[in-house]
């Protein structure tokens with residue numbers, strides 16, 4: 402019986418994150434790196450602008466202008482998915498579309514399969530012959546559903562290309578390049594975009610909002626920091642297109658959220674490509690090693706008082722390391738995009754809303770976890786209140802770059 406990840410990867414090949422070191426990985430990384438580099442992220446700032454506006458509109462509408470708590474998990478995942486899909490396929494997604502839920506649910510389950518505590522058969526081969534093992538059957542179902550939406554996305558963009566009605570996107574760029582990747586390889590690269598940032602960036606945003614809801618002091622400090630730099634909302638919205646992040650406290654807040662909540666608490670398992678010595682131990686070539694990102698982010702030798710959520714530590718010591726994106730050659734390829742997306746969104750939400758908790762909101766990094774065995778650690782989906790600071794101003798701003806939420 403195969404390992405679960407092998408079954409899921411059967412038709413499309415592994416996504417870049419799960420591929421072993423070799424030519425396919427190098428090609429895939431090259432294609433992804435070009436599109437996730439700083440200049441490429443800059444070219445996508447308009448998409449970040451649109452998707453964050455969309456979320457602001459959802460918070461206003463679903464929360465009845467601050468009257469009701471909003472279950473933010475799905476709206477946040479829609480945002481990160483829609484951003485990836487517009488970069489890859491030139492199409493957005495809405496919460497009213499069953500495709501959105503299908504992709505979110507399947508990718509979430511696949512990520513759960515990657516968990517090193519929940520899917521023992523990939524790490525302990527003996528479990529593969531365990532007769533009551535239902536993982537492999539479930540993996541086949543997920544692979545079928547994943548293949549179906551990849552096929553649908555490919556067919557849609559092919560039809561648009563033929564009709565000349567496509568938006569600029571990676572798929573179109575590849576097909577018109579002088580050395581296009583074959584569709585199967587291209588699909589794998591695009592799937593990496595889609596799955597790489599979906600749960601991780603969403604969890605970071607969700608944790609940050611949960612923390613802010615329970616810490617009015619940090620919310621107030623962040624609001625003041627924003628208003629020190631942008632005195633009016635027009636500046637606030639135009640600033641998203643700038644090259645740099647202008648509010649150091651918000652950058653520090655993003656970093657501290659990434660550290661304290663570490664969305665991928667164990668990085669992906671990697672095989673060593675050569676034998677090496679670590680302290681007094683010899684680690685042979687071909688050993689599976691797993692970076693304990695969470696333990697590194699909580700290392701008291703590096704971080705004073707690591708159990709305390711304190712954005713100021715990054716203003717006092719800007720060169721502190723952060724381990725949430727992994728390390729070395731295989732570190733996260735999408736960190737520039739993720740940092741920017743989270744920064745813009747938090748700045749806009751804090752400037753326009755006061756965030757409040759519901760009675761069961763838990764921002765603790767241990768007890769607040771929705772599913773401690775999941776590869777991407779998200780908080781429980783308790784409702785949060787988004788009370789507009791000035792409802793008419795928000796409506797005016799959103800009316801300017803009109804977005805329909807469906």
Ligand code: HEM
Nearest residue numbers: 417418597598601602665669726727728731733734735739
């Ligand atoms: C807060 C958001 C994110 C976090 C915390 C995160 C974290 C990680 C981690 C821990 C790894 C494994 C690194 C290792 O094994 O050392 C990884 C790999 C990867 N991530 Fe992210 N990620 C985030 C967002 C994104 C986004 C937005 C994208 C793309 C759109 C992305 C694309 C990738 C890719 C392609 C890899 C595989 C790199 C390789 O295997 O060579 N990530 N990420």
